[in-house]
């Protein structure tokens with residue numbers, strides 16, 4: 001059976017097939033507990049990732065087509081939090097949504113001043 005279960009952003013095999021829509025739902029619950037005012041902002045951050053629309057593999061949660069790995073979605077959110085100076089939330093985000101991000105993106109060495 002031929003199938004392409006690779007993320008079209010990072011070109012890695014998608015080992016944790018959860019689509020950005022399902023991830024976003026979880027992330028938004030998480031954000032609502034901390035800083036609800038960020039919800040619309042983070043939704044638009046996620047939109048850039050969700051805009052990639054091809055059928056590569058299927059989400060384990062909702063069964064939708066997906067082609068972006070959880071790492072890439074989380075990376076967008078994480079990067080946004082860092083760039084907009086929410087280092088505390090960025091650190092908690094990594095703890096809550098750790099799809100092997102540390103190994104994927106070398107997040108074990110956080111940007112200066114975070115921890």
Ligand SMILES: [Zn+2]
Nearest residue numbers: 007010069072
């Ligand atoms: Zn990826």
Ligand SMILES: [Zn+2]
Nearest residue numbers: 019022059062
């Ligand atoms: Zn899904």
